Amino acid sequence: MAMIDVQDVRKAYGGRTVLDGVSFTVEPGEIFGILGPNGAGKTTTVECIGGLRRRDGGRICVAGMDPADEGTAFREAVGIQLQESRLPDKQTVREALELYSAFYARPRDWRELVARLDLAGQQDAAYATLSGGQKQRLSVALALIGNPRVAILDELTTGLDPAARREVWGLLEDLRGTGVTLLLVSHFMEEAERLCDRVAVIDAGRVVALDTPEGLAASVQTDQRMTFEPSRPVDPDLLRLLPEVHTATEQGSRLVVTGTDDVTAAVVIALHGHGIAVHRLRVDQPRLDDAFVALTHEDEEAHR
Amino acid sequence: MSAATAMIRSEARLLARNPGVVLWAAILPVAAAVVLGALPATRNPTADLGGSSFFSVYQPVLVLFAIAILAIQALPDVLTRYREMGVLKRLRTTPASPALLLVAQLVLVLGVSVLSTVVIVVVPAFLGAPLPRSPLLFLLAYLLSAWAFLGIGMVIASLFRNAKVAAGFGTVLFFVLQFFAGLWIQRPLMPGWMRGISDWTASGAASQALADAAAGHWPRLLHIGVLLGWGVVTSLLAVRLFRWE
Numbered sequence: 001m002a003m004i005d006v007q008d009v010r011k012a013y014g015g016r017t018v019l020d021g022v023s024f025t026v027e028p029g030e031i032f033g034i035l036g037p038n039g040a041g042k043t044t045t046v047e048c049i050g051g052l053r054r055r056d057g058g059r060i061c062v063a064g065m066d067p068a069d070e071g072t073a074f075r076e077a078v079g080i081q082l083q084e085s086r087l088p089d090k091q092t093v094r095e096a097l098e099l100y101s102a103f104y105a106r107p108r109d110w111r112e113l114v115a116r117l118d119l120a121g122q123q124d125a126a127y128a129t130l131s132g133g134q135k136q137r138l139s140v141a142l143a144l145i146g147n148p149r150v151a152i153l154d155e156l157t158t159g160l161d162p163a164a165r166r167e168v169w170g171l172l173e174d175l176r177g178t179g180v181t182l183l184l185v186s187h188f189m190e191e192a193e194r195l196c197d198r199v200a201v202i203d204a205g206r207v208v209a210l211d212t213p214e215g216l217a218a219s220v221q222t223d224q225r226m227t228f229e230p231s232r233p234v235d236p237d238l239l240r241l242l243p244e245v246h247t248a249t250e251q252g253s254r255l256v257v258t259g260t261d262d263v264t265a266a267v268v269i270a271l272h273g274h275g276i277a278v279h280r281l282r283v284d285q286p287r288l289d290d291a292f293v294a295l296t297h298e299d300e301e302a303h304r
Numbered sequence: 305m306s307a308a309t310a311m312i313r314s315e316a317r318l319l320a321r322n323p324g325v326v327l328w329a330a331i332l333p334v335a336a337a338v339v340l341g342a343l344p345a346t347r348n349p350t351a352d353l354g355g356s357s358f359f360s361v362y363q364p365v366l367v368l369f370a371i372a373i374l375a376i377q378a379l380p381d382v383l384t385r386y387r388e389m390g391v392l393k394r395l396r397t398t399p400a401s402p403a404l405l406l407v408a409q410l411v412l413v414l415g416v417s418v419l420s421t422v423v424i425v426v427v428p429a430f431l432g433a434p435l436p437r438s439p440l441l442f443l444l445a446y447l448l449s450a451w452a453f454l455g456i457g458m459v460i461a462s463l464f465r466n467a468k469v470a471a472g473f474g475t476v477l478f479f480v481l482q483f484f485a486g487l488w489i490q491r492p493l494m495p496g497w498m499r500g501i502s503d504w505t506a507s508g509a510a511s512q513a514l515a516d517a518a519a520g521h522w523p524r525l526l527h528i529g530v531l532l533g534w535g536v537v538t539s540l541l542a543v544r545l546f547r548w549e
Contacts, residue, residue: 052396072399080397085390090321095314102310103400146398 001064003028003150003181004049009058011044011205018044020205021058026198028149031172031182033196033213035189037296041205042185043083043154049183050080050152063149076105079148081139083155083185089128093119093138096127097145104146113141117171133164137171144180151175154185169194189288193217199288203296216291223258225284226267230255231277238274242266254280307400311408319412322378329373329416333366334423340366341428354492356515359433361490364514366424368485368507371417371450375457376481377474379413383461384470392548402548413457414450421446437520445517448531449510453481455538456506462545481507491515503527506534 004026011019018041026032036042047053049060051067051074060067063077087096097110114120117137122130130138136156143151153172157165165188172195175182186192192199193213201209201216209216223246234255236248244266245259257267268278305313319325340346346358353361386392386405395402425442429435436442460477464470483489485507491499502508509530513523 050397052393075397075399078397082390082393082397085394087389087391087394088318088386090318091314095317099310099314100398102305103307103398105399142394143397 002026002061003030003063004032004183005059005061006045006049007059009045009048009060010056011041011048011053012056018205019048019055022202022205022207023058024200024207024210026181026183028181029177029179030197031176031184031195033184033186033192033199034202035186035192035199035292036202037187040202040296042187042202045202046080046152046154046183046185050078051075052080076146077149079143079146079151081143081151081153081156083158085139086135087127087138089126091127092124093127093130094123096138097141100142100145106147107145108147110141110145113144116174117141118167131164132160133167136160136164136168140168140171144175148180150181150183152183152185156184156186157188157191165191189292193288201292201295209291209295213288216295217285217288219291224261224263225256225258226264226281227251227254227256228281229253229279230271231279234271234274234276239267239270242270308404308407311400311404312411315405315408315412319378319382319416325373325378329370329378330420333369334420334427337363337366337424337428338431341431341433344432347433352493353490356492356519359428360515360518361486361492363424363428363518364511365482365485365487367421367446367514368449368453368510369482369487370420370424371413371453372478372481372485372507374413374417375450375453376460376478377471379409379454379457380460380464380470380474381467382409383458384464384467387465387547387549388467396548410454413454417450418446434518436518438517441517441520441522442514445510445513445523445531448528448535449506449514452506452510452531452534452538455535455542458542458546459538462542462547481505484508485511504530506531509534 002025006025007023009019009022010017022041022045034042034045044053048055049062049067051070054068062074065071065074065077067074093114097114101107101110114123117140119134119137119141122134127135127138140153140156143153157168160168169191172182184192184196196213198210198212199216200207209219211219236250236255239245239248239255239257244263245257248255248257257263259266264283271278340359340362349355349357383406392402392405395405425436456477460470460474464473484502484505486494489498491502491508491511494502503512503526509527513527513531516523
């Protein structure tokens with residue numbers, strides 16, 4: 001049975017539709033990403049799933065419970081890390097963890113969490129003195145302290161510098177395989193690519209795509225793109241004759257060629273035939289980024 | 305440890321780490337009461353104060369000083385900041401209700417001000433100053449006053465989204481309340497019209513009710529009614545207006 005089952009969920013604020021029939025399911029142990037541009041309805045979706053907001057219509061079932069009931073059993077089963085939620089400045093890491101442990105019937109050992117989250121050295125540090133990455137890791141710790149079956153993490157790495165972001169990602173990778181189902185809200189494609197088993201792209205209150213990150217990236221038919229320096233000047237028209245090549249342009253001493261999946265091999269072989277070597281070759285795969293832009297952009301077009 | 309105990313302990317620790325509140329709510333009024341109690345001259349009835357002694361006029365003011373700092377300044381400051389920071393929302397995600405935090409805060413504020421009141425009343429007695437003649441009536445007047453003040457504090461915490469605005473409003477209101485309690489012009493010395501206004505304020509009614517109880521007689525019905533009125537109305541308003549987010 002699905003751990004999270006969301007069916008046709010609707011929500012409007014004062015007549016403005018925010019969620020327009022969102023549906024998806026998340027399997028136990030899965031890391032599921034929700035992607036979308038700002039204002040797409042990501043946070044509203046997870047707040048309905050987390051029982052912090054009431055949906056206007058549709059069905060939600062999390063670990064066999066309806067979040068709208070806001071029961072204690074639901075709160076025990078679901079840990080939530082909220083966007084922009086802080087702690088009192090003078091509370092220490094240990095105090096926060098001990099306090100939140102007391103709220104749950106079967107809390108995790110906070111010492112183990114602290115060790116796992118690499119916060120052991122900061123146990124007695126006041127919240128205000130922690131770095132951004134440490135604050136986020138503490139926030140994750142608080143979402144996990146109750147030993148939840150589902151953890152919802154909203155914009156976990158927004159506002160973190162790249163090093164701190166990687167730190168938090170490393171932690172989430174460690175969580176894979178511990179049986180916790182993770183629902184991750186993000187607008188970082190790199191984050192989703194690295195962590196998520198599957199992602200749903202939400203735009204204007206609807207799920208516009210749902211697949212693995214690789215599947216999504218492949219689904220948008222973007223060209224392969226290669227750039228290189230030929231050992232001597234090449235006429236781009238020569239390359240345009242190849243059936244695999246769609247475009248070929250000169251950029252200073254470099255050539256930029258786009259085309260089908262086989263374009264790289266075709267170009268290298270053709271140039272080799274002319275005795276030209278290919279230097280400093282770079283090939284870009286279509287990435288989730290491209291898929292995201294294509295998906296959310298298409299949707300914008302459709303709305304016009 | 306139960307969730308409630310853990311919450312009260314945690315909030316108590318955080319309160320103790322707020323040196324401003326500790327200084328103003330505990331140390332200052334207590335020190336003033338000790339000085340006042342140690343000076344025999346303050347215990348003599350003066351004609352200027354309508355036959356009351358300086359000590360008996362000031363003791364209620366100091367008692368109210370402690371609760372006002374805690375209820376009107378510290379309480380709304382903490383609650384609006386917690387709302388702003390998302391602490392209340394985070395609590396909603398746990399099996400513990402955010403109401404627990406509210407309870408913890410009220411328990412603490414009341415607890416600390418009761419403690420400071422006990423010190424303000426008892427320590428000067430060791431130095432020769434009089435104890436309230438009717439401790440029970442004094443307690444009754446105190447509890448009614450505390451209710452009214454806590455209610456006002458909760459209304460401030462409900463009305464203002466912004467912690468800085470709430471704190472600023474609390475500070476102004478604190479001085480207004482202390483004025484009508486008689487911190488600068490003692491109630492017996494106030495002109496009639498001013499005392500008339502003071503009678504209808506939570507702090508004026510509280511101050512007189514405490515003074516009457518300390519002198520050994522029942523507070524006037526007017527002051528009991530005014531305190532009850534403030535307590536009921538502010539509580540209803542706070543329940544209606546308070547938001548977690």
